[in-house]
Amino acid sequence: MLKDKLLLWKFKRGSSKALEKIYDKYETYLLTVAMALLNNTEAAEDVLHDFFVSFVKSADKVKLSGNFKAYLAVCVANLARNRLKKMQSQPMELDDNDSIESATYQPDLLAIQQEETIMLNRAVSQLPYEQREVIILHLQGNMKFTQIAELRSTSVNTIRSRYRYGLDKLRSLLNSKVTK
Amino acid sequence: MKSLKDIQKIVSKFNVKPRPEMRSRILDDALRIQRNRNRQSTPGTYIWRIIMKNKISKFAVAAIILVVVLLISPMMSTQSAYAKVAEQLRKARTLTYTLIRQTNLQPDQTVRINVAHKAPHLLRTTTVDGYTSILNDAKGKMITLVPASQMYVTAEYKNVPELKGGDMFEIIERMKNLPRIADEQLGEKEFDNVLAEGYRVFEEDTTITIWIDKDTDELVLIKQEYPSSPGMDYIIRDIQTDVSLDDSLFSLTPPAGYKEGPKLSADVAKVTEDDFIRFFETWVNLSVDKTFPPTFWSPEFGKIVIELAKQGKFARPWTDADAQTIYQGNMFLAQIPQDDWRYMGQNVKYGDPNIPVFWYRPPGSENYRVIYADLSVKEVAPENLPE
Numbered sequence: 314m315l316k317d318k319l320l321l322w323k324f325k326r327g328s329s330k331a332l333e334k335i336y337d338k339y340e341t342y343l344l345t346v347a348m349a350l351l352n353n354t355e356a357a358e359d360v361l362h363d364f365f366v367s368f369v370k371s372a373d374k375v376k377l378s379g380n381f382k383a384y385l386a387v388c389v390a391n392l393a394r395n396r397l398k399k400m401q402s403q404p405m406e407l408d409d410n411d412s413i414e415s416a417t418y419q420p421d422l423l424a425i426q427q428e429e430t431i432m433l434n435r436a437v438s439q440l441p442y443e444q445r446e447v448i449i450l451h452l453q454g455n456m457k458f459t460q461i462a463e464l465r466s467t468s469v470n471t472i473r474s475r476y477r478y479g480l481d482k483l484r485s486l487l488n489s490k491v492t493k
Numbered sequence: 494m495k496s497l498k499d500i501q502k503i504v505s506k507f508n509v510k511p512r513p514e515m516r517s518r519i520l521d522d523a524l525r526i527q528r529n530r531n532r533q534s535t536p537g538t539y540i541w542r543i544i545m546k547n548k549i550s551k552f553a554v555a556a557i558i559l560v561v562v563l564l565i566s567p568m569m570s571t572q573s574a575y576a577k578v579a580e581q582l583r584k585a586r587t588l589t590y591t592l593i594r595q596t597n598l599q600p601d602q603t604v605r606i607n608v609a610h611k612a613p614h615l616l617r618t619t620t621v622d623g624y625t626s627i628l629n630d631a632k633g634k635m636i637t638l639v640p641a642s643q644m645y646v647t648a649e650y651k652n653v654p655e656l657k658g659g660d661m662f663e664i665i666e667r668m669k670n671l672p673r674i675a676d677e678q679l680g681e682k683e684f685d686n687v688l689a690e691g692y693r694v695f696e697e698d699t700t701i702t703i704w705i706d707k708d709t710d711e712l713v714l715i716k717q718e719y720p721s722s723p724g725m726d727y728i729i730r731d732i733q734t735d736v737s738l739d740d741s742l743f744s745l746t747p748p749a750g751y752k753e754g755p756k757l758s759a760d761v762a763k764v765t766e767d768d769f770i771r772f773f774e775t776w777v778n779l780s781v782d783k784t785f786p787p788t789f790w791s792p793e794f795g796k797i798v799i800e801l802a803k804q805g806k807f808a809r810p811w812t813d814a815d816a817q818t819i820y821q822g823n824m825f826l827a828q829i830p831q832d833d834w835r836y837m838g839q840n841v842k843y844g845d846p847n848i849p850v851f852w853y854r855p856p857g858s859e860n861y862r863v864i865y866a867d868l869s870v871k872e873v874a875p876e877n878l879p880e
Contacts (some may be wrong), residue, residue, distance in 0.1 A: 330678060370751075
């Protein structure tokens with residue numbers, strides 16, 4: 314946490330080294346968040362690109378009141394949401410030609426791990442966006458329900474419900490795939 | 494069958510491996526934008542130029558000239574090899590540092606000056622040989638102590654317009670921002686058990702290197718080099734702020750036993766272009782080959798004057814009257830913003846009415862005044878300014 318604050322402080326003063334460190338530290342995490350929300354490699358990468366560009370452009374305005382990781386997740390989630398609005402006319406179902414596999418070019422990646430990732434991503438993509446977002450922000454972004462509620466201007470109970478329903482559905486989807 | 498806890502665990506460990514080429518695509522763009530942004534938002538870091546925008550700084554130049562004058566006369570008579578020059582600077586809350594000026598000349602021409610500022614008007618510079626200049630800007634007075642000859646020189650000035658510019662605190666802050674526009678990252682290096690990160694910036698005719706404490710982000714060292722003048726390096730180190738500085742350190746009373754030397758004075762409101770021209774005239778008459786100074790009002794001035802004296806380029810020792818003329822001429826320049834004048838008389842021989850040696854824009858004027866090598870002056874429109 315302290316390291317993040319120092320990193321951010323250096324970044325705000327224009328340190329390219331700090332920017333690189335932030336990128337390297339959070340690239341995978343942010344891509345995962347974007348990918349989970351958008352379920353589209355190209356769109357997720359574009360969101361990441363847009364995020365880092367706007368992050369640099371508005372470096373002076375970046376104010377961190379809490380967790381840096383959560384802050385980043387929120388930024389990416391917001392961009393993903395906007396992106397999704399633009400893509401509304403397009404189906405968000407997982408396209409086998411543009412699957413998570415295309416984003417997984419690590420040759421040494423274990424097949425099992427890859428399979429599990431694909432399955433999970435496929436399952437997450439079948440959740441309604443609102444549920445997907447809460448699950449990702451809570452479990453990946455370590456955000457509290459109150460924070461997500463505040464972010465999305467809705468009640469904590471609604472957020473809790475989205476999380477619970479989403480998780481139930483996810484369990485059902487994953488279990489059904491396992492048992493098949 | 495997976496439980497809810499299992500699902501939570503899977504999702505929280507969910508990880509998408511990025512494509513290798515994604516990093517360069519995104520990061521390169523971000524770094525490029527950051528670099529452009531930094532360049533646009535970071536003010537110039539040219540130390541000397543920044544210093545010169547400050548009123549009190551300008552008198553530091555006068556202090557240099559003063560000390561040079563003091564050094565020239567004994568040098569002219571004894572040709573003894575020594576060198577030093579006192580320097581710098583201005584106001585601050587309290588700020589102390591060591592200013593080192595290295596030259597490409599003899600090793601003993603590395604000048605090390607301890608500088609102390611006390612806000613907002615007091616400045617003290619001390620060389621390792623004990624040459625001390627104390628400046629009280631509130632009183633418009635300066636005293637320089639010359640231990641070698643147990644002599645002191647006083648200088649007074651008044652009616653100096655306040656110029657907008659950076660003080661040393663500002664300079665230090667700007668230096669801290671250098672990583673923004675760094676052209677090179679130098680990695681890590683230890684300075685007196687302090688691990689520091691280095692950055693280098695190439696700017697105009699200057700290369701600036703800074704080392705920043707990795708833990709505290711405080712400046713450890715600043716180095717400024719002039720590629721066009723190899724060996725003329727300035728180093729600022731041992732930077733400390735808010736140290737306790739007793740007022741007695743800034744006393745204008747000379748120590749017991751010191752004899753009085755030249756008394757210089759200038760009322761800037763009364764200093765005119767004529768005084769400035771007399772400065773050139775004095776220089777030309779002092780120089781053996783009747784040429785204009787190779788430089789002035791710059792960090793190199795002291796070094797060059799000493800070198801010229803050593804090479805026998807002055808026809809006679811400088812007198813108190815010469816010192817006063819030089820001082821007065823520089824006081825004139827103190828009124829002109831740094832960007833409103835240019836000197837191009839380097840080593841030009843006196844006499845040609847068609848060769849411009851200096852131009853400046855008087856405050857409030859649209860036109861410029863151009864001084865030629867015969868010391869005649871013409872007013873010209875901006876579009877007709879000599880290159």
